[in-house]
Amino acid sequence: MKAPTPTPTPTPTPASTPASAPLIRTARAALVPVVACAVALGGLTAWTASGAAGRPAGVTVEDARVLVPFGIESTAAMVRLRNTGDEDDELVGVDVPSAGGAMLSRTVVKNGAGTMRMVASVPVPARGRLEMSPHGLDIMVYRPPAVRVGERLPLVLRFRKSGTVRAEATVVRAGS
Numbered sequence: 001m002k003a004p005t006p007t008p009t010p011t012p013t014p015a016s017t018p019a020s021a022p023l024i025r026t027a028r029a030a031l032v033p034v035v036a037c038a039v040a041l042g043g044l045t046a047w048t049a050s051g052a053a054g055r056p057a058g059v060t061v062e063d064a065r066v067l068v069p070f071g072i073e074s075t076a077a078m079v080r081l082r083n084t085g086d087e088d089d090e091l092v093g094v095d096v097p098s099a100g101g102a103m104l105s106r107t108v109v110k111n112g113a114g115t116m117r118m119v120a121s122v123p124v125p126a127r128g129r130l131e132m133s134p135h136g137l138d139i140m141v142y143r144p145p146a147v148r149v150g151e152r153l154p155l156v157l158r159f160r161k162s163g164t165v166r167a168e169a170t171v172v173r174a175g176s
Helices: 018-049
Strands: 059-067 074-083 089-095 101-110 113-118 122-124 128-131 137-142 152-159 163-172
Touching: 059 152, 074 152, 074 163, 089 101, 122 128
Parallel strands: 059 163
Antiparallel strands: 059 074, 074 128, 074 137, 089 122, 089 152, 101 113, 101 137, 152 163
């Protein structure tokens, strides 16, 4: 008869020791939220890369003009604004650093007489344009500097979402 072979006693591994059990449970519990975050981040990255997330408002100034002042009191500046973003924006302020002041105004014709009304802000639609004119919305420039046709006048436009946009307006004669 052969003597029974002794069964070897397993050497305890760090993973099987009772002291490491809480650590393993904690690591497993943390794995689920980490994987969920990684999947969500991957999905958002793909959504943004495909262009489906949209673009923030981004306003640029085109065709900025200012009328030759006829006196020392005021003149008008006009700009065309283009919003290339997928969000509406709002023009909330204007400044002409070399003048006494500037503000948004709108010409309103009532019973054949035109009056100017100050405007606090103007919406600029997403993927759209806003065009100013001397017969509608414009920038009233108070105490403008002495300028001649062809010279440039700096403008500072402040938008709710796009921030500050600087431009130069070309001085033109009325009607051009």
